[in-house]
Amino acid sequence: MSKKFSVLLTVLFCAFIGSMSVISLLLPDKDFLPLENRYPQKPPKLSAESLSSGKFMEEAEDYVSDHILGRDFWVAAKAWSERLSGKKENNGVYFAAQDTLINRVDPPDPAKLDKDMGYVDALVGNVSVPVYFGLIPSAAEIWGDRLPEGAPTAAEQSIIDQLYFSTGASTIDMYGALAPHKDEDIYYRTDHHWTSLGAFYGANAIFEALGLDPIDLNDYRKTTVTGQFNGTLFSTSGVRWLPPDQIDTYVPDQGIKVTSWFKGVPEEGSLYADRWLAEKDKYSYFLGGRQTLCVVEKEDSDGPSVLLIRDSYSDSLTPFLTERFSQVHLFDPRDNLTSVKNYVEDNGIDLVIVLYSFANFSTDQNLFVLAR
Amino acid sequence: MVFSTPIFMFYFLALTLFLYYIVPRKGRNVVVLCASLFFYWWGERAYVAIMFLSTAIDYTHGLLVERCKARGNDRGAKLAVTSSIVFNLALLCFFKYWDFIAGSLQSVGLTFMPVLGIHLPIGISFYTFQTMSYTIDVYRGDARAQRSILNFGTFVTLFPQLIAGPIIKYKDLGDQIDRRTCSTEKFASGVQILMVGLGKKLLIANNVGMLWDSYKAMAPSELTVAGAWLGVLAFTFQIYFDFSGYSDMAIGLGRMLGFEFLPNFNYPYISKSITEFWRRWHISLSTWFREYLYIPLGGNRCSRPRWMFNLFVVWAATGIWHGASWNFLCWGLYFFALLMAEKFLLLKPLERAPALVGHVYTMFFVMVSWAIFAIEDFPHLGSYLKVMFGLGGVPLADGAFGYYLLCYLPILCAAALASTPLGTALYHRLGARTQQIVCTVLVAAGLLVCTAYLVDGTYNPFLYSNF
Numbered sequence: 001m002s003k004k005f006s007v008l009l010t011v012l013f014c015a016f017i018g019s020m021s022v023i024s025l026l027l028p029d030k031d032f033l034p035l036e037n038r039y040p041q042k043p044p045k046l047s048a049e050s051l052s053s054g055k056f057m058e059e060a061e062d063y064v065s066d067h068i069l070g071r072d073f074w075v076a077a078k079a080w081s082e083r084l085s086g087k088k089e090n091n092g093v094y095f096a097a098q099d100t101l102i103n104r105v106d107p108p109d110p111a112k113l114d115k116d117m118g119y120v121d122a123l124v125g126n127v128s129v130p131v132y133f134g135l136i137p138s139a140a141e142i143w144g145d146r147l148p149e150g151a152p153t154a155a156e157q158s159i160i161d162q163l164y165f166s167t168g169a170s171t172i173d174m175y176g177a178l179a180p181h182k183d184e185d186i187y188y189r190t191d192h193h194w195t196s197l198g199a200f201y202g203a204n205a206i207f208e209a210l211g212l213d214p215i216d217l218n219d220y221r222k223t224t225v226t227g228q229f230n231g232t233l234f235s236t237s238g239v240r241w242l243p244p245d246q247i248d249t250y251v252p253d254q255g256i257k258v259t260s261w262f263k264g265v266p267e268e269g270s271l272y273a274d275r276w277l278a279e280k281d282k283y284s285y286f287l288g289g290r291q292t293l294c295v296v297e298k299e300d301s302d303g304p305s306v307l308l309i310r311d312s313y314s315d316s317l318t319p320f321l322t323e324r325f326s327q328v329h330l331f332d333p334r335d336n337l338t339s340v341k342n343y344v345e346d347n348g349i350d351l352v353i354v355l356y357s358f359a360n361f362s363t364d365q366n367l368f369v370l371a372r
Numbered sequence: 373m374v375f376s377t378p379i380f381m382f383y384f385l386a387l388t389l390f391l392y393y394i395v396p397r398k399g400r401n402v403v404v405l406c407a408s409l410f411f412y413w414w415g416e417r418a419y420v421a422i423m424f425l426s427t428a429i430d431y432t433h434g435l436l437v438e439r440c441k442a443r444g445n446d447r448g449a450k451l452a453v454t455s456s457i458v459f460n461l462a463l464l465c466f467f468k469y470w471d472f473i474a475g476s477l478q479s480v481g482l483t484f485m486p487v488l489g490i491h492l493p494i495g496i497s498f499y500t501f502q503t504m505s506y507t508i509d510v511y512r513g514d515a516r517a518q519r520s521i522l523n524f525g526t527f528v529t530l531f532p533q534l535i536a537g538p539i540i541k542y543k544d545l546g547d548q549i550d551r552r553t554c555s556t557e558k559f560a561s562g563v564q565i566l567m568v569g570l571g572k573k574l575l576i577a578n579n580v581g582m583l584w585d586s587y588k589a590m591a592p593s594e595l596t597v598a599g600a601w602l603g604v605l606a607f608t609f610q611i612y613f614d615f616s617g618y619s620d621m622a623i624g625l626g627r628m629l630g631f632e633f634l635p636n637f638n639y640p641y642i643s644k645s646i647t648e649f650w651r652r653w654h655i656s657l658s659t660w661f662r663e664y665l666y667i668p669l670g671g672n673r674c675s676r677p678r679w680m681f682n683l684f685v686v687w688a689a690t691g692i693w694h695g696a697s698w699n700f701l702c703w704g705l706y707f708f709a710l711l712m713a714e715k716f717l718l719l720k721p722l723e724r725a726p727a728l729v730g731h732v733y734t735m736f737f738v739m740v741s742w743a744i745f746a747i748e749d750f751p752h753l754g755s756y757l758k759v760m761f762g763l764g765g766v767p768l769a770d771g772a773f774g775y776y777l778l779c780y781l782p783i784l785c786a787a788a789l790a791s792t793p794l795g796t797a798l799y800h801r802l803g804a805r806t807q808q809i810v811c812t813v814l815v816a817a818g819l820l821v822c823t824a825y826l827v828d829g830t831y832n833p834f835l836y837s838n839f
Contacts, residue, residue, distance in 0.1 A: 005808050006560035009815060013563040014389070016819050021382040057414055064379040065827055074827035081821055085579070086782035088775070091828075149778070150771030152586075238828060 024069045033066065034280040036075065037235040040066035079238030088148040093237035096146040100189040101233035101242065105140045107154040108362030116361065117167055120354055122371035124168045126341040129351050132209055134172030135160045136194065136202060136313050136357045139187040142178050156358045169354065170209060177205035188245045191231020192359070193283055196248050196316050203320035206353065212303075212324050220250035225272070229282045247282060251319035255299040261292045269294065271319050286315035287330070294330040301326035304350035307343065309333060309370060311360040333369035340370055373414045374535075374834050375621045376573050378826045384411065385625070392629060393554075401526045401549065404629060408529035412495075415535075419493040422463065427525045429459055430503045431518065437510045438517035449511055456507040464500045467493055472696035494834075495535030497693055501660055503528055506542040508664055514543040523549050532625035536618040538636035538656035541663070545631070554630035562627030564811065567818040569620030574825040576787050577614035580606040581833060583780050588746065592755035598769040600759040602776060604739050607746050609787040612641065614835050615654070641791040644730030645722050646710045646737060657693070661686050684708055694745070699753060703744045710737055 033040050044050065044059035051057075068074070082090045089095060089104065096102045124131045140147065141156040157175055164171040178186055178194075178201055186198030194202065204214045229245040253271040260269030273288035287294055296318055305327035308314055314330055321328050329347060331340065344352060354370065361367075373380050388407040395403055413420040433456035440448035467490055474485035506527070509515040518524040527549050533540060587595070587603025595603075619636035626633045636656050643649035650658055669682040684705075691704015714722070722730050743760065747753040758764045789795065802810060 001557050001560060002804075002808075003556065005811075006556040008808075008812065009560040009563050010556050012812070012815060013819070017382055017386045018390075020823070021386045024382065052417060054417060061377060061379045064383060065377075065829070068378055068382070068827055071827060074824040077820070077824035078828040081824060087779050089779070148775060150773070150775030152772045152775065 020069055024064070024067055027067065027069060029067060033071070035072050035230075035235060037232060037280055075238045076240040079240065083239075088151065090238055091236050093233050093239070094140075094147055094151055095237075095239065096143065096148065098146055098189070099242050100139070100143065100146050100187075101237050101239055102139045102143060102147060103192050103233060103359065104152070105138050105154045105156065105359050105362075108159065113159070113163065113362065116364075116367040117163055119367045119370040121168045123340060123352065123354070126371070127344045127352060129344060129349060131169045132172055132206070132351065132353045133164075133167055133169035134174050134202075134206065134209075134353065134355045135163065135361055136174045136355070137178060138192065138357060138359050141175075141358070142182050143187060145182075154358075154362075160358065172205050172209040172353070172355070174202055174205050177201045177208075188229070188231050188233075188283075190234040190239075190242060190245050191229070191283060192233055192357075193231070193313060193316065195245075196250055196319075199313070199317040200250060200320055202313075202317055203323075206321070206355075207324055210351070215320060215323050217250070223249050225249055225285065226277050226282055230280070231283060235280075247277075247285060249319065251322065253319075256322055257297045257299070258287065259295045259297075260288060261294065262288070264292065271296070271322075283312070283315070287318060289315070290332065290335070291330075292332060292335040296322060296328040296330070298322045298326055305329070305348060307331060307340070307347070307349045307352045309340065309352065309354040309356075311356050311364070313357045313360075314355055317355075333366040334364070337366070337369055337372070339372040341372065373411050375618065375625075376570065376578075376826065377829070378823075381823075381826060389628060400629075401523055404531070405522060405526045405529060408526070408531035408534060411531040412529060412534060416493055422493055422496070423525075423529050426460075426463070426499065426503050427521065427528045430456055430506055430528065431521050431524045433459075433507045434510050434517040434524070435519075437507055441511070441513075453507050453511045457504055460500045460504045464496060466490075467496055469692075469696050476698075498537050498539055499528060499534060501539045501657075502542070505539075505660065505664060509541060509543040509546075515546045518546065518549070530626075530631075532629070532631070533622040533633065536615070536622070537654075538619050538622060538633055539660050540633055540656065541660065544634060548631050552630040552632075558627050558630060562624045563815060564624070565620050565627065566624030567815050567822070569617045569622075569624055570822045571818050572613040572617030572620060572790070574822050574829075576783065576790065577610050577612075577617055578825070578829075578833070579783050580780065580787060581610040581614070583776055584610055584746070586776065592752075592759060592764055593766065595756070595759045595764065596767050596769050596773050597759060597762050597764070599773040599776070600756060600764075601739075602773060602780075604743050604746075604760065605784065606780070607742050608641075608735075608739050609784065609791070611742060611745070611835065612637070612791065613787060639791065639793050641735065641738070642731070642793070643734045644727060645714055645719060645734055646707065647714050647719065649734055649738060650707070650711070657690070661690060665689060680712070683711065687711070695748075697748045699744055699748050699750065703741060706741055706744060 029043065030040055032038075041059055041062035044056045044063055046056060049055075050059075065071075079090045083095065087095075092104050094102045094104060120131075120133055137156045137160065140153040144153070147153065160175060178198060181197075181201055184197060185195055186201065187194050200215070200217060207214050224246050225248070227244065227246040229247050231245060234240075234242070234244075249272060251271070256271055258269035258271060259266050261267075269288055269291075271287065272285055274285070276282055276284040276289065281289070284290075287296075290312065301322075303325040306321070306325045307329045308318075308321075308331065310330045310332055318328055318330065329343070329349065331343065340352070343349070356364070373384060375381075384407070388403065391407075392400055392403045409420060409423060412423055433452050436452040437449045437456075440446070440452060470485070471487050471490055474487045477483070477485055478487065506515070506518075510517045518527065527542065527545060530540075530545075583606035584603055587599060587606070590599075616637040623633045623635070634656065636654060638652040638655065640649050640652040643652055666682055666686045669685060670678060671682065672679045674682070687704045687708035688701060689704070690707070691701045694700045694703065722733065740757070740760075743756060744753060747756055755764060759766055799807065799810065
């Protein structure tokens with residue numbers, strides 16, 4: 001190796017690692033990583049305890065990685081590199097057909113499902129009102145034909161059928177409601193949730209299970225509130241080469257009173273929270289995002305009052321539910337560990353719906369709350 | 373700390389190199405020593421005490437051996453060597469094998485040894501072997517005892533090869549610890565080798581590692597014959613590119629600091645026999661066992677039964693060195709059986725047969741060995757091997773196999789090519805000018821792509837926590 005060339009390589013290497021470390025250190029700390037939709041690691045706290053437990057080291061490694069110069073660029077570059085190397089997935093997200101990203105759903109642990117179904121059945125026994133149970137299949141199931149050939153994913157439909165067969169709750173046929181419409185935009189392409197259109201079909205599946213009249217899409221005018229939605233799958237996959245999604249609404253926010261418990265105290269909310277449209281996490285436009293409890297009341301409605309044990313799929317579903325229910329109480333067991341039984345008795349609830357997306361149901365650790 | 377993390381590359385390495393080159397020449401070992409201690413403390417915290425203990429004990433023993441020898445007291449020298457070997461083996465056995473032995477005894481009803489739940493100090497199998505070589509080399513007169521405890525500490529803790537090898541014998545490194553030259557040429561060649569190692573680890577090993585993990589996690593009923601082989605092929609590439617990648621990184625980092633380490637892998641997958649494979653795979657471990665175990669036992673200059681016994685001991689030790697679990701012992705003895713078969717039966721016919729036969733034969737047995745190596749749980753291993761040989765009552769292939777094959781085919785082909793000397797040969801045929809351009813482009817592209825994988829490193833396993 002000639003001297004000149006050695007100098008070139010040495011300078012290239014040292015300049016790269018040197019500038020990466022110095023500039024990363026000088027950059028101001030970020031509070032939020034919008035493209036990845038998550039909070040970065042805070043600077044690790046130095047203490048004898050954090051040093052001896054190794055917590056300091058773990059946090060320091062995450063901190064360095066989260067605050068590195070050009071992080072968004074590196075994340076996107078890795079997704080590109082995976083794609084160019086022939087991979088059809090990155091970080092557990094499939095690059096599916098029709099510009100769609102689809103989360104891989106791992107086959108759930110049967111023992112965990114058994115235990116959780118026990119909680120559902122305990123709820124049926126605990127309360128004197130009817131309990132309905134619905135599992136929303138994920139895009140990996142309904143849009144299976146968009147997945148790369150042979151891509152492994154859980155057999156959701158047959159698992160849902162088995163769970164429905166054995167439970168004491170009345171069931172809601174979400175699969176039957178969504179599958180016939182698989183050629184429509186019922187899920188977002190860059191987010192794991194269903195769209196308002198998907199939620200509309202879901203709402204009718206609920207009404208059908210309850211023996212209520214279905215609602216008709218022709219009675220609504222579709223409003224597109226944003227065309228710049230890059231969802232959770234955009235964030236985790238690192239895929240930056242797809243066009244963004246659009247968010248539509250159908251039900252106008254009129255004659256509806258929303259009370260939200262974001263921080264433990266009631267505050268006035270709304271079906272649609274416009275401020276989220278300016279943020280990365282635009283799905284929180286529906287009801288304003290994750291909250292402990294949310295009560296949605298419809299004026300002049302003589303429908304039943306329903307308690308919905310929810311995950312985030314229910315946020316875009318709720319506008320349609322107000323068409324048939326006088327009150328919708330959204331109860332999130334992840335944040336609300338109080339007794340469901342007491343809540344039903346104290347609030348004059350007429351029926352309970354346990355509604356989860358398949359993927360959340362098979363991973364959620366807080367379903368024991370149902371039996372409380 | 374692991375090499376393939378942003379904190380190592382952009383902070384630890386950058387700062388260490390900076391300090392190393394700004395302090396006066398005689399302060400360099402202190403910088404390396406402090407950096408190495410920090411490096412080990414970062415990952416293992418309290419266990420850094422082992423470094424101090426090892427350094428102090430082996431340093432004294434080395435001096436003791438030399439003094440006894442100078443006085444012609446061979447008995448005393450032997451005693452000191454033995455005492456140092458006992459200390460190192462005790463360290464290794466306590467941390468690595470205590471729980472294994474206790475657990476095995478308990479499973480047959482003997483409960484006098486409690487299972488302690490000891491966390492294995494990372495790299496202990498590598499550094500205890502290195503320090504053991506020191507007193508032996510001094511005793512044999514292959515090296516002079518180290519006078520400076522700081523220099524000796526630098527040898528014991530040297531971070532580039534501390535946690536995943538190569539295992540460097542003191543006689544190969546002692547002089548360099550005392551005096552070594554640093555030059556831009558050496559540094560630049562270090563950069564090249566480091567980049568090769570990083571690329572092997574981040575771009576190939578981690579990638580095919582995900583494929584192997586998918587197959588390893590499947591229940592036997594979900595496997596297919598073709599899938600089981602694809603999984604093992606993935607692990608075959610993962611272990612080679614991961615391990616040789618770490619060795620390359622160690623060699624590259626060493627050069628940046630002025631050290632020259634011997635190569636640890638020499639394209640093992642192009643071997644035409646298992647005998648040849650073990651001359652090319654993890655060379656520093658095989659030579660260690662040859663020099664410090666096989667030859668002292670008598671090597672092959674003895675009766676045939678004794679020679680076979682010596683080999684048996686060496687391969688049992690090689691197996692169990694890789695992890696405190698029965699499957700590693702089986703893995704070592706599997707190679708003992710194959711090597712015996714080759715020595716008595718197969719080597720001659722293999723030499724006469726077309727090269728392809730030797731390659732296919734070697735890779736077949738090597739791949740089967742990796743299945744034994746990778747699956748520690750015996751029932752799981754049994755059913756996996758059954759599926760591989762078509763006895764699992766599962767289909768030949770399924771949709772998932774097609775998916776994985778298609779996804780990973782480009783990487784697997786790249787890995788196969790990179791397992792041969794083809795790329796290096798092509799590179800050496802280029803003119804000097806073209807070589808420089810190609811090399812610059814590769815290093816620059818390597819830095820960029822590897823950084824992307826470092827930053828979004830959701831999957832970055834460390835395979836040698838067992839060793």
